[in-house]
Amino acid sequence: MSIITISRGSYSHGREVAEKLAQQLGYECISREVILEASEQFNIPQLQLLKAVRDAPSILDRYRFGKERYVAYVRAALLRHVQRGNLVYHGFAGHFFLQQIPFALNVRILAGMEDRIEEMTRRDGISADEARRILERIDEERSRWSQHLYGIDTWDPGLYDMVLNLRSLSIDDAVKLIARNVELPAFQSTPETRRILDNHALAAQVEAALIAEFPQAKVSAKDGKVFAAIHGPLSQQQALTAKARDLASFVEGAEQVDVHFVPLMTAD
Amino acid sequence: MPIITISRGSYSRGRDVAEKLAQQLGYECISREIILEASEQFNIPEIRLSHAIEDAPSILSRLTRGNERYVAYVRAALLRRVQKDDVVYHGFAGHLLLREVPSVLKVRIIASIEDRIQEVVKRDGVSEDEARERIARADDERRKWSHHLYQADPRDVSLYDIVLRIRPMTVDDAVGTIKLAVQLPAFQTTPEVKKTLEKLAARAEADAKA
Numbered sequence: 001m002s003i004i005t006i007s008r009g010s011y012s013h014g015r016e017v018a019e020k021l022a023q024q025l026g027y028e029c030i031s032r033e034v035i036l037e038a039s040e041q042f043n044i045p046q047l048q049l050l051k052a053v054r055d056a057p058s059i060l061d062r063y064r065f066g067k068e069r070y071v072a073y074v075r076a077a078l079l080r081h082v083q084r085g086n087l088v089y090h091g092f093a094g095h096f097f098l099q100q101i102p103f104a105l106n107v108r109i110l111a112g113m114e115d116r117i118e119e120m121t122r123r124d125g126i127s128a129d130e131a132r133r134i135l136e137r138i139d140e141e142r143s144r145w146s147q148h149l150y151g152i153d154t155w156d157p158g159l160y161d162m163v164l165n166l167r168s169l170s171i172d173d174a175v176k177l178i179a180r181n182v183e184l185p186a187f188q189s190t191p192e193t194r195r196i197l198d199n200h201a202l203a204a205q206v207e208a209a210l211i212a213e214f215p216q217a218k219v220s221a222k223d224g225k226v227f228a229a230i231h232g233p234l235s236q237q238q239a240l241t242a243k244a245r246d247l248a249s250f251v252e253g254a255e256q257v258d259v260h261f262v263p264l265m266t267a268d
Numbered sequence: 269m270p271i272i273t274i275s276r277g278s279y280s281r282g283r284d285v286a287e288k289l290a291q292q293l294g295y296e297c298i299s300r301e302i303i304l305e306a307s308e309q310f311n312i313p314e315i316r317l318s319h320a321i322e323d324a325p326s327i328l329s330r331l332t333r334g335n336e337r338y339v340a341y342v343r344a345a346l347l348r349r350v351q352k353d354d355v356v357y358h359g360f361a362g363h364l365l366l367r368e369v370p371s372v373l374k375v376r377i378i379a380s381i382e383d384r385i386q387e388v389v390k391r392d393g394v395s396e397d398e399a400r401e402r403i404a405r406a407d408d409e410r411r412k413w414s415h416h417l418y419q420a421d422p423r424d425v426s427l428y429d430i431v432l433r434i435r436p437m438t439v440d441d442a443v444g445t446i447k448l449a450v451q452l453p454a455f456q457t458t459p460e461v462k463k464t465l466e467k468l469a470a471r472a473e474a475d476a477k478a
Contacts, residue, residue: 157376164429
């Protein structure tokens with residue numbers, strides 16, 4: 001099975017590439033749907049999730065564990081979804097979560113600023129100057145957002161297997177090149193890489209289950225065994241450990257849970 | 269009838285891609301040869317040309333703009349050369365030297381820093397730390413050079429039509445992708461492109477001789 005992620009700037013025709021590609025390959029094409037799934041799975045309003053993954057963090061957010069929590073929910077929902085395989089994911093940020101999957105084909109679609117402005121004036125009926133201003137602001141927000149959450153820059157070509165420029169390539173050309181490459185052995189799952197995906201997905205579910213109570217929880221998983229590191233005051237070690245174990249054990253697929261307690265140093 | 273340029277970071281397997289690609293397509297593969305050609309055509313010592321276009325510009329040359337002249341020679345020779353068509357050029361800055369030619373397929377091959385370090389260790393037999401330093405130095409030189417002459421950063425992906433990362437894709441995979449791309453209508457040297465190319469070459473020669 002294969003997974004393709006398409007990272008795109010707004011108004012860069014990336015959606016069209018993703019949709020045509022999925023149609024041609026007979027794959028599922030997903031984007032925003034993941035927000036709805038996360039909303040249902042974790043009982044959080046869609047708008048809050050959407051804002052968390054779309055907007056750059058405010059100063060306030062940097063001091064709270066606000067967005068990280070919603071991002072964890074989206075990530076869990078996304079990883080659970082992609083376990084089905086044979087899909088094209090496009091949209092905000094998803095490729096960051098999916099980049100840990102060794103067989104994912106990560107693509108970035110580029111369009112020139114002038115093309116994007118034209119597309120935006122056509123679609124939204126605004127002036128070219130306004131379109132340029134808005135696009136620059138969007139790009140800036142996205143870049144700040146990914147820097148904040150992941151310490152990475154969306155423009156770093158090292159994040160992608162292929163970068164395709166729509167200045168010279170048509171949408172159909174791009175689809176053709178991606179469709180050809182997804183057939184390569186490098187982008188087929190093997191039992192081993194499949195297991196890595198399952199491990200990431202399980203860890204993400206457990207992290208999402210813990211994060212409301214334990215905002216700093218770090219979780220990894222291996223073949224049904226879960227390791228969770230949590231933080232808290234030493235005096236509450238037993239109670240918190242038990243609580244984390246309960247929350248984690250509730251997650252489907254978590255067969256064994258090890259909780260590692262990290263005492264917080266408090267100034268007396 | 270296409271012209272392909274391959275831009276490569278040092279130690280990123282770009283040379284392997286260029287050579288295999290040319291061989292499979294039956295195209296000519298050129299790189300440093302173009303310096304020799306420029307040297308013969310304009311009667312300039314080869315060593316001066318290669319310094320001028322391969323080394324980062326010195327303070328002096330930045331002030332005197334001496335490098336521009338040498339680059340003009342190389343550019344003129346390259347424009348003449350690609351008129352023969354069906355060519356893969358993987359020397360310095362092909363994407364910039366030929367940027368006015370509309371149908372050129374501009375490819376960049378990249379590799380992760382870890383893979384590049386391993387490549388240097390294997391090729392030059394040095395420690396990982398030394399390898400890391402060599403790569404940083406080489407990247408820095410090229411960046412300065414490209415910035416000096418073209419105000420362009422080679423890492424800017426919008427300069428290329430296609431960027432491919434080696435690993436998990438293999439060199440052969442990348443060659444296959446480019447072979448497919450080169451058949452696309454956008455990259456054919458049409459009679460119109462040929463006319464443009466002739467004009468550019470003539471102008472570049474005149475500039476170089478001026």
